[in-house]
Amino acid sequence: MSMRRALDSGLRLEVDRITCDAYGACAELLPEGIDLDEWGYPIVAPGNVPLHLVELARRAVDSCPVLALRLVKAQAPIAVGLPPPAPVLAARPDRTEGTPPWPPRPASKSPKRAPGGRRPR
Amino acid sequence: MTARLLDGPVPAAGAESLADHRARLGDLPGRAERSPLIAMLESAGLLGRGGAGFPVGRKWASVAGRAKGDAVVLANGAESEPLSHKDRVLMASRPHLVIDGLELAAEAVGARRGVLYVGSEHTQALAALERALDERAASPSRLVPRVPISIATPPVSYVAGEESAAVHFVNAGDARPTTVPPRPYEKGVGGKPTLVQNVESLAHAALIARYGDAWYREAGRAETPGTALVTVTGGARPGVVEIDLGTTIGEVAQWAGVTAGEGSPVLLGGYFGGLLAGAEAWRLPLDPSVLRSHGTALGAGVVAFMGDEVCGVTTTARIMDYMAGSSAAQCGPCVFGLRAIADASARIAMGQARQDDLPRLRGWSQSIAGRGACRLPDGATGLLASSLRIYDADWAAHQHHRRCLVRSGMARATA
Amino acid sequence: MFDQVLWFTARGSGIVSLLMVTASVCFGLLTVARFGHETWPRFFNLELHRRISLLAIVFNGVHITTAVLDPFARLGWSAAIVPLASTYRPLPVALGVVSMYLFVALIITGLLRAHMPQNLWRAIHWTSYAMWPLALAHSFLAGSDAGSLWMLAIGGISLGAVGACLLFRISFWDQNRDRLEDVVLTSSWEDAARRGRGR
Numbered sequence: 001m002s003m004r005r006a007l008d009s010g011l012r013l014e015v016d017r018i019t020c021d022a023y024g025a026c027a028e029l030l031p032e033g034i035d036l037d038e039w040g041y042p043i044v045a046p047g048n049v050p051l052h053l054v055e056l057a058r059r060a061v062d063s064c065p066v067l068a069l070r071l072v073k074a075q076a077p078i079a080v081g082l083p084p085p086a087p088v089l090a091a092r093p094d095r096t097e098g099t100p101p102w103p104p105r106p107a108s109k110s111p112k113r114a115p116g117g118r119r120p121r
Numbered sequence: 122m123t124a125r126l127l128d129g130p131v132p133a134a135g136a137e138s139l140a141d142h143r144a145r146l147g148d149l150p151g152r153a154e155r156s157p158l159i160a161m162l163e164s165a166g167l168l169g170r171g172g173a174g175f176p177v178g179r180k181w182a183s184v185a186g187r188a189k190g191d192a193v194v195l196a197n198g199a200e201s202e203p204l205s206h207k208d209r210v211l212m213a214s215r216p217h218l219v220i221d222g223l224e225l226a227a228e229a230v231g232a233r234r235g236v237l238y239v240g241s242e243h244t245q246a247l248a249a250l251e252r253a254l255d256e257r258a259a260s261p262s263r264l265v266p267r268v269p270i271s272i273a274t275p276p277v278s279y280v281a282g283e284e285s286a287a288v289h290f291v292n293a294g295d296a297r298p299t300t301v302p303p304r305p306y307e308k309g310v311g312g313k314p315t316l317v318q319n320v321e322s323l324a325h326a327a328l329i330a331r332y333g334d335a336w337y338r339e340a341g342r343a344e345t346p347g348t349a350l351v352t353v354t355g356g357a358r359p360g361v362v363e364i365d366l367g368t369t370i371g372e373v374a375q376w377a378g379v380t381a382g383e384g385s386p387v388l389l390g391g392y393f394g395g396l397l398a399g400a401e402a403w404r405l406p407l408d409p410s411v412l413r414s415h416g417t418a419l420g421a422g423v424v425a426f427m428g429d430e431v432c433g434v435t436t437t438a439r440i441m442d443y444m445a446g447s448s449a450a451q452c453g454p455c456v457f458g459l460r461a462i463a464d465a466s467a468r469i470a471m472g473q474a475r476q477d478d479l480p481r482l483r484g485w486s487q488s489i490a491g492r493g494a495c496r497l498p499d500g501a502t503g504l505l506a507s508s509l510r511i512y513d514a515d516w517a518a519h520q521h522h523r524r525c526l527v528r529s530g531m532a533r534a535t536a
Numbered sequence: 537m538f539d540q541v542l543w544f545t546a547r548g549s550g551i552v553s554l555l556m557v558t559a560s561v562c563f564g565l566l567t568v569a570r571f572g573h574e575t576w577p578r579f580f581n582l583e584l585h586r587r588i589s590l591l592a593i594v595f596n597g598v599h600i601t602t603a604v605l606d607p608f609a610r611l612g613w614s615a616a617i618v619p620l621a622s623t624y625r626p627l628p629v630a631l632g633v634v635s636m637y638l639f640v641a642l643i644i645t646g647l648l649r650a651h652m653p654q655n656l657w658r659a660i661h662w663t664s665y666a667m668w669p670l671a672l673a674h675s676f677l678a679g680s681d682a683g684s685l686w687m688l689a690i691g692g693i694s695l696g697a698v699g700a701c702l703l704f705r706i707s708f709w710d711q712n713r714d715r716l717e718d719v720v721l722t723s724s725w726e727d728a729a730r731r732g733r734g735r
Contacts (some may be wrong), residue, residue, distance in 0.1 A: 015492075016300050016494075017300070017451070017452040017453075017454070017492060017493050017494040018298075018299070018300050018451045018452055018494045019300070020452070020453065021453075021713070022453055022570075023567075023570060023578065024570070024572075024578055025577075025578050025579040025582065028577045028578060028579050029579055037454060037458075037488065037492075039453050039454070039457040039458075040453070041452075041453040041454045041457075041492065043488065043492065063579045063582060063583070065567050065568070065582050066654075067649065067650060067654070438724075438725070439725065441724075442723060442724045442725050445720065445724065446720060446721070446723065448720045450716040450717045450719075450720045451716070453716070456715075456716045456719050456720055457719060460719045460720070460722065460724065463724035463725075464724040464727065464728070466724075467724040467725050467727070467728040468728050468731075470728075471728045471729065471732050472732075473728060473731060473732055
């Protein structure tokens with residue numbers, strides 16, 4: 001099976017963990033990238049949002065009733081002068097184990113239209 | 122063991138007075154003779170001692186770069202890791218060294234205000250710091266500009282030591298972590314760039330300001346230079362000791378009078394750290410870089426020898442219960458995840474395991490980390506994962522056979 | 537003839553915007569209550585709430601404009617802007633005016649939500665608990681259709697729908713937030729010991 005490499009959008013999804021209250025709308029709109037754990041809280045796929053899913057990611061961000069989901073520009077790995085988040089254990093994986101990664105872009109879809117045939121904004 | 126921070130009278134002698142402090146260490150060099158401190162800290166390679174191990178010079182530089190003379194320095198003496206006592210001992214016996222570090226930091230980053238953030242139950246440390254501030258008010262030094270320093274006393278809780286929690290407490294009286302960004306060095310106390318630095322790191326900086334970065338680099342035996350305070354438990358001589366970075370775990374065991382056999386489990390870093398076992402582990406140097414390349418860390422400088430008579434499952438279950446109860450109750454994965462872990466591990470420890478408890482425990486040890494606003498769930502699951510590895514046979518015996526290998530006297534294979 | 541059109545449009549658009557506001561309130565309550573199942577994903581509630589609200593204010597605008605322009609009702613713009621300035625049923629019209637202002641505030645803060653402190657947004661959104669009853673009262677006291685059976689049915693259905701959704705929402709009152717602290721305060725060890733003793 002040939003996996004078509006998904007183009008990177010340079011954006012990633014971030015969850016405000018304190019504000020998040022397990023509404024679950026995000027996972028309904030972006031099941032490719034957001035899973036819910038057994039208590040209803042989001043597990044976001046690691047890495048940047050692929051280009052073909054950015055539209056849906058924006059809709060997912062809009063759909064959160066408490067604005068806990070954000071789409072932010074991905075940072076360069078270590079920026080000079082910026083303390084990185086403090087890991088206690090070495091090379092803490094930046095994903096939760098077992099989280100599926102973002103799916104590849106489906107081969108048959110035209111890249112100009114968002115999935116589902118909606119008009120792009 | 123090299124004594125630098127703890128050079129001078131023994132900690133049991135109490136707080137060192139201002140006069141003794143000045144007599145023993147001399148006054149700070151005047152501003153003109155002092156090299157720029159941030160550059161010295163960077164070349165000395167001083168790493169933070171609060172648990173993250175971030176380079177101190179770089180942290181000060183990032184605050185200095187943002188401050189317009191209105192930054193805040195917060196000396197973090199919350200010491201919320203229950204197994205750690207080093208910060209308390211340091212504050213109670215060398216308060217002036219800590220305050221020197223705070224004042225030097227304020228000068229270096231351009232701060233107009235200092236805060237000593239000390240857990241409300243650390244009474245000796247608080248008394249020593251208050252007395253020290255009074256002494257300095259009575260005879261101020263003309264060599265370092267004075268900044269107003271207040272003392273903030275959060276309730277002692279695990280999350281209160283987190284830097285956003287410290288800022289939140291000073292701003293709003295609520296010692297619970299907040300969502301970052303913005304991080305404290307961008308927007309902290311009063312909305313100003315705030316340097317949150319562990320008290321031990323500040324004390325090291327105060328000595329580097331006097332003696333230079335080359336002096337600092339003279340200590341240390343492996344990759345990272347300098348000395349560090351560690352809290353050692355599990356031996357005949359428990360307590361706080363200053364070690365050269367690079368001292369091996371085995372050497373610390375010897376110093377502390379640990380009777381358990383070589384290779385018996387060690388908890389490194391405290392509740393927020395991880396378990397190690399085996400002869401190679403005891404040969405590991407207590408050096409942040411070396412430990413990181415082995416997938417572990419010095420953390421808050423706790424070296425707790427567990428011994429062979431301790432049931433690792435029960436100990437881990439009790440720690441998980443403590444961590445679950447320490448949650449700030451703000452983030453679902455932490456609240457529900459840690460409580461599920463605590464419940465399952467308590468059941469397993471008491472021989473009441475449900476069929477899927479152990480597999481689910483393994484799953485949770487991976488799926489909860491990184492999904493809270495602070496690092497509490499990461500620390501708890503890190504410890505859990507290391508316990509599941511080191512005490513693998515014990516967990517299996519408890520889960521499947523309702524039997525404790527330690528209590529039944531069966532020989533345990535160390536990992 | 538033209539007068540009749542304005543009059544009918546004013547009444548019709550008023551009733552339609554009442555129904556839409558009712559629907560919007562219901563979907564808002566269902567959003568908080570996390571209502572959803574296989575055929576009704578949760579994101580539907582918030583989407584419908586937002587879109588129906590925007591439609592509703594358009595119809596509300598039509599209602600106000602046509603009512604003011606209608607020569608038969610003799611209202612004038614000041615009646616629509618200043619509460620109690622109307623000569624025709626001042627208090628019932630005033631209820632509508634206040635409801636309109638609240639509605640406008642809700643729409644504006646709703647559109648600008650991402651750019652304002654969330655406490656302010658929440659405080660203004662709580663006024664929707666006043667806005668809807670005021671709109672309902674205005675419909676029945678200021679409107680001329682109140683006596684007819686179909687209007688009473690509309691009123692009854694509106695009350696019933698909002699009442700049902702409100703009950704649903706109350707049953708979910710802060711469930712998650714309360715649960716968080718309760719869960720933290722339990723002790724796994726005591727629970728396990730109690731279960732062990734009970735054996």
